[in-house]
Amino acid sequence: MNMQSMRPITAAEQALVDNFVDRLGSLPGDGAITALRDGFIDDIKQNGLPTRRVEAWHYTDLRNLLKKVPDGGGQADVSAVSPLVPGSDIVSVIDGRALNSDAPEGVSLGYYRDALSEGIAAQRMVLQNADDLIGRLNGAFANDGISLDVEDEVALSDPMEIQVIQGGGQSHSRFPVVIGKGVSGTFIERHISQGDESTLASTITDLHVGDDAHVVWVISQERGLSDTHFGQINIQLGANAKLTLFVANAGGKLVRQEMHINAGGENSELVLRGVNLLGGDSHTDVTMTLDHLVPNCVSTETFRNVVFDRAHGVFQGQIRVAQVAQKTDAKMACNTLLLSDHCDFSSKPELEIFADDVQCGHGATVTDIDENHLFYMKARGIRERKARAMLVKAFIAEIVEELDNEALIEALENRFENWLDAHG
Amino acid sequence: MLEIKNLHARVAEDGTEIIRGLNLTVNKGEVAAIMGPNGSGKSTLSYVLTGRDDYVVTEGDILYNGESILEMDTAERAAAGLFLAFQYPVEIPGVATMQFLKVAMNEQRKLRGEDELTTPEFIRLVREAAGDLKIDMDMLKRPLNVGFSGGEKKRAEILQMALLQPKLCVLDETDSGLDIDALKIVSDGVNALRSPDRAIVVITHYQRLLQHIVPDSVHVLYRGQVIRSGDKDLALELENNGYANIIKNAA
Ligand SMILES: Nc1ncnc2c1ncn2[C@@H]1O[C@H](COP(=O)(O)OP(=O)(O)OP(=O)(O)O)[C@@H](O)[C@H]1O
Ligand SMILES: [Mg+2]
Numbered sequence: 001m002n003m004q005s006m007r008p009i010t011a012a013e014q015a016l017v018d019n020f021v022d023r024l025g026s027l028p029g030d031g032a033i034t035a036l037r038d039g040f041i042d043d044i045k046q047n048g049l050p051t052r053r054v055e056a057w058h059y060t061d062l063r064n065l066l067k068k069v070p071d072g073g074g075q076a077d078v079s080a081v082s083p084l085v086p087g088s089d090i091v092s093v094i095d096g097r098a099l100n101s102d103a104p105e106g107v108s109l110g111y112y113r114d115a116l117s118e119g120i121a122a123q124r125m126v127l128q129n130a131d132d133l134i135g136r137l138n139g140a141f142a143n144d145g146i147s148l149d150v151e152d153e154v155a156l157s158d159p160m161e162i163q164v165i166q167g168g169g170q171s172h173s174r175f176p177v178v179i180g181k182g183v184s185g186t187f188i189e190r191h192i193s194q195g196d197e198s199t200l201a202s203t204i205t206d207l208h209v210g211d212d213a214h215v216v217w218v219i220s221q222e223r224g225l226s227d228t229h230f231g232q233i234n235i236q237l238g239a240n241a242k243l244t245l246f247v248a249n250a251g252g253k254l255v256r257q258e259m260h261i262n263a264g265g266e267n268s269e270l271v272l273r274g275v276n277l278l279g280g281d282s283h284t285d286v287t288m289t290l291d292h293l294v295p296n297c298v299s300t301e302t303f304r305n306v307v308f309d310r311a312h313g314v315f316q317g318q319i320r321v322a323q324v325a326q327k328t329d330a331k332m333a334c335n336t337l338l339l340s341d342h343c344d345f346s347s348k349p350e351l352e353i354f355a356d357d358v359q360c361g362h363g364a365t366v367t368d369i370d371e372n373h374l375f376y377m378k379a380r381g382i383r384e385r386k387a388r389a390m391l392v393k394a395f396i397a398e399i400v401e402e403l404d405n406e407a408l409i410e411a412l413e414n415r416f417e418n419w420l421d422a423h424g
Numbered sequence: 425m426l427e428i429k430n431l432h433a434r435v436a437e438d439g440t441e442i443i444r445g446l447n448l449t450v451n452k453g454e455v456a457a458i459m460g461p462n463g464s465g466k467s468t469l470s471y472v473l474t475g476r477d478d479y480v481v482t483e484g485d486i487l488y489n490g491e492s493i494l495e496m497d498t499a500e501r502a503a504a505g506l507f508l509a510f511q512y513p514v515e516i517p518g519v520a521t522m523q524f525l526k527v528a529m530n531e532q533r534k535l536r537g538e539d540e541l542t543t544p545e546f547i548r549l550v551r552e553a554a555g556d557l558k559i560d561m562d563m564l565k566r567p568l569n570v571g572f573s574g575g576e577k578k579r580a581e582i583l584q585m586a587l588l589q590p591k592l593c594v595l596d597e598t599d600s601g602l603d604i605d606a607l608k609i610v611s612d613g614v615n616a617l618r619s620p621d622r623a624i625v626v627i628t629h630y631q632r633l634l635q636h637i638v639p640d641s642v643h644v645l646y647r648g649q650v651i652r653s654g655d656k657d658l659a660l661e662l663e664n665n666g667y668a669n670i671i672k673n674a675a
Contacts (some may be wrong), residue, residue, distance in 0.1 A: 376514040379474050380584065381502035381532035382523075390527065394518025396565075 007048055015069035017045050019170070021073075022142060027143050030119035040136040049133065056131045058283040059314040059346045065254055066228065069276040070169050072118050078167035078194045084220060084411045085159050088188065091146050096171030098144045106154035112145030112174045112214060117292040117383040123178060126204060128260050128289075128396055132335030134232045138172050138202040145173035145203075147177055148187075149180075152210070159408070163190050166227075168197030174204045177420045181238070186405065188218040191251075198226035198253075204234065211238035211265060216405065217245050220415070223252040225280055237297075239265030246403065247274035247303075248422040250285050250419040256285040261298045263325075265292065270299040273399045278311035278343070279423040285314040292325040299329070305336040305345050307421050317362070323354040324423040337369065337395055389420060426450040426592055426622045430484035433472045435575070442468045444648035450592075450641075452622040457634055457659060458541030458627045461647035461667050466627045467511050470596045471624045471644070474508045475501050488592065503535035505591030508597050510580040511557070513629075516568040524568045525550060529587060553586040557613050582613045593617065599633040611636030631663040642671055 007352055009017075020041045027037065029054050049066060050057035080099070091101045091109060115121040127135040146162065162175060179185070187372045195200050201223075209215050228253050247257060253256045258369055263270060270290070278284050290299060305313050313336070323329045336345040349362035367389050377387035393416070425447065433443035442465045450456045451526075460466055472479050473486065475498040483493050493501055499515070516524070529549075530540040549604065554561055557579050569577050578598050585593055595614065599607055614624065614637050616630040626637055634656065643650045646667070651674035662670070 250515075367617075372514050373516050375476055375498065376510070376516065377528075379502055379508055380528040380588070381498045381499050381535060382528055383531060384497075386527070386531060387499075390519055390524075391516075394516065395519050401671035421555075 002039045007166055009045075009060075010063060011050065012066045012069045013044065013048055013288045015071065015386075016193045017041060017070065023141070028116040029140070030114050032119055032122050033116055033125070036125050036138045037124060040140040044133070044140070050131055054131050056129065056287070056316075059316070059348070059370050060256055060283065061087045062133065065283055066254070066328055068198070068293040070200055078165055080163055080165065083159070083161045083190060084188055084190060084415070085161070085407045086340065087373070087411045088159040088405075089160040090161045090163060091174050093145060093165055093171070094163075094164060094165045095169070096144055096173060098146045098173070103157060104160070105160070106156070107160070108149045110147040110149075110417075112147060112176065113143060115147065115176070116143070121174070124174065128232070128234065128258070134230045134256070134258060134329050135200055137230060138174060138232070141170065141172035141202070142174045142204075147176040147178075148190075149178045150183045150185065152180035153182040154180065154185070155183070157187055159186040161188045161190060162245045163181050163192060164201065164203055165194060166201055166377070167193070167195045167197045168199055168331070169201045169383040172202045174206070176206045177212050179213050179215055182212045183210060184208045184214040186216040186218070186408065188220060191223055191231065192219045193223045193227045196226075196331065198222075198228075199223070200228045202230040202232075204232045206234050208236045209241045209243050212240045212244045213243070213396065214237065214405070216408070217243065218408070218412075219245075219247050219257060221247075221249040221251045221255055221257070222415075223255070224280075225253055227252050228254040230256050230320040232260070232280070232366075235259065235261040237261065237263045237265060237268045237270060240267045241265060242271070244270040244271040244273070244403070246274075246412075247272075247286060247416065249286065250277065250416060251279040252282060252284065253280075254283050256287065259286075260290070261290045263292050264294060268297045270297075272301040273402065274303040275396045275399065275412075275416065276303065276305040276313050276315075277396075277419050277423070278305065278313045279308040279311050283312045285315075285316070287314070287316040289318045290320070290330070292321045292330065293321070295324065295326045295328070297325065297328055299331075301381045303334045304400055306339065306392055307336065307345050307393065308339050310340070310342045312343065314347075315345070315346045316350075318350040318352070319360065321355050321358055321360065326357045327353050328355060328358040328360065330358070334362075334364040336364075336366045336397075337392065338366055339368070339392075392420060393417065412413050425452045425454075425489060426625075428484070429486040429487070430494070431481065431486065432483035433479045433481050436478050436480050441480070441482075442648050443472060444528065445461040446645075446649050448643060448650055450623045450625060452623055453618075454640045455618065455624045455626065455637060457639035457642045458625060458645055459629065459642065459657075459659065459662055464634050464645045464646055465648040467596055468648075469629065470594045472582070473501075473594060474506060476505060493597045499531070500656065502590075503532045504586075507585050507590030508594045509578075509585060509595040511596040511600070513577040513581055515571050515572075517570050519568050521566060521568045522550070525564070525584065525587060528584070532588060545651065549587060550591055553583055556586070556616070557583050558609055559583055575603060575606045578602055579606065579610060582610050585617065586613060589617075591621065592623050592625070594627070596627045598626070599628055599630060607633065608636060631659050634659050645669055646674065
């Protein structure tokens with residue numbers, strides 16, 4: 001027995017365990033999968049939700065932050081929405097259930113519920129680390145999701161959009177994605193809630209980017225003020241592959257988005273960009289681990305955070321460079337605009353470098369709007385409120401405009417602008 | 425048009441008095457030059473006129489068209505027709521110059537209750553004004569003032585002035601950093617704005633600018649006060665003899 005198990009169980013922990021018992025009969029899976037599910041829920045029961053004493057969760061003390069767990073699936077009237085980028089091919093999971101949809105040429109779709117029933121999902125249900133709460137939660141509860149397989153050398157002309165939409169209660173889904181050799185395409189993962197009920201969701205995406213593939217993957221957080229989302233994306237990067245991963249957080253009450261990236265093929269390039277627009281009483285945590293396992297890979301990680309009201313933001317970025325991974329070039333930056341006296345943003349960069357011939361660096365800044373900029377704009381007749389909004393947009397525009405796709409840039413800028421108009 | 429009466433202003437942060445009982449009147453149609461040694465308070469005066477909140481007015485008044493503007497904020501003063509060409513224009517990363525110009529023009533129009541410009545109207549106006557000032561349209565696609573050379577920044581200030589058509593223009597050392605040809609182009613730009621219903625205040629250290637923009641009056645600022653006023657010949661006298669005599673006589 002460890003010390004943690006001696007704490008009293010919280011209402012949220014109890015609710016999760018009770019929920020699991022209620023759902024047990026209806027969760028798909030063979031004997032092996034059922035055993036895995038049982039094991040995960042036991043871990044949660046034994047160790048409780050992570051607290052600040054668990055290093056990976058130090059800034060997101062879930063035991064304190066997760067007060068309530070809504071039960072059951074949603075009952076609200078929920079439906080698919082129009083895509084972020086017009087013309088995208090849409091696949092959707094609505095209130096935890098994957099819908100039947102058409103796939104573009106070269107892409108095959110599958111239901112994760114089938115992978116569970118047939119037992120082949122067991123190989124996926126591995127934890128990322130000893131404190132992988134998201135892996136456990138999703139492993140225990142996941143009942144559906146969508147798998148995507150993109151054939152070698154396919155060039156997708158339109159983005160593919162994965163909509164995860166929820167009207168209430170809980171949903172836990174998984175998205176195994178295998179992108180073939182030489183593929184090019186853009187994928188947008190959207191997390192949306194509808195109606196006023198509070199929701200809790202976990203999603204895990206397993207993204208395998210094949211050799212020579214060029215992929216843009218966007219994660220758009222669009223949930224509401226009373227929603228909790230635990231997201232995880234686990235990435236394998238092939239040789240000569242280029243992945244642009246863009247995290248657009250502008251929603252949710254309690255959000256943790258984890259990214260675990262293995263740069264396992266030589267000459268790969270990872271471009272990780274993130275915008276965190278945080279307001280109200282929300283808590284948003286972006287946690288990344290990046291393993292450079294082979295030589296000659298490049299990675300850059302840039303986050304721009306704008307924090308209003310009483311919001312809390314967290315960025316944890318851990319880059320590990322293995323001894324053999326010579327000539328790794330990794331640069332991480334986290335820039336924050338704090339726009340109220342009651343908000344905060346914690347940034348924890350970590351570099352663990354075991355190779356000697358590498359270029360690695362990180363930097364973090366926290367600033368307020370520059371008074372000189374503001375005065376100059378006002379001296380031209382631009383009112384304070386408008387000037388501030390323009391300066392905030394300018395702060396995030398730089399990294400959005402780096403994307404190499406006009407329609408996507410416009411869609412993200414619109415989304416951020418709408419959020420800022422409502423919060424600024 | 426502009427009457428500054430016994431103006432006293434301090435640095436808000438530490439209370440240092442910079443403007444110490446300054447009087448100055450500039451009439452409609454007039455071009456007034458302000459000269460004075462470094463640190464005498466010229467730029468500070470321009471900031472106080474525009475309502476920068478790093479400074480507080482402790483005494484006196486600023487009347488614009490007969491009414492005090494002390495209660496108006498910076499943006500309102502700008503919309504009312506007050507324009508400052510900065511001694512050191514500010515670089516604003518991430519805000520494209522064209523976008524900035526459009527927002528500024530439309531915000532001022534909105535504050536005055538006028539219709540916004542359409543995009544074609546706006547582009548036409550910018551093209552015209554930029555052409556006059558020999559400004560490349562490509563430069564205007566870049567973020568505002570970012571990476572502009574010293575001379576380009578000063579030209580961009582005059583471009584803004586030409587587009588915003590202010591009523592009271594204050595030019596703070598617009599001539600510094602300009603080459604000889606640019607000085608001529610910028611001066612022509614300023615002269616084009618001379619009109620019976622507009623006043624222009626030119627802050628400068630050099631007679632050379634005043635050969636191009638010939639002033640109606642010249643005022644010497646020293647330790648936060650106007651210690652001597654005269655016509656354009658006063659600038660010549662300063663050029664030849666420096667400030668020493670005038671300062672001695674004022675004391
Ligand atoms: N915010 C401030 N804090 C402290 N001192 C200030 C501040 N602003 C101005 N001063 C001081 O007030 C004095 C006047 O400065 P100002 O910039 O107005 O001079 P100027 O006449 O424009 O000089 P120059 O010819 O060099 O441009 C200087 O001594 C300056 O250091
Ligand atoms: Mg000055």
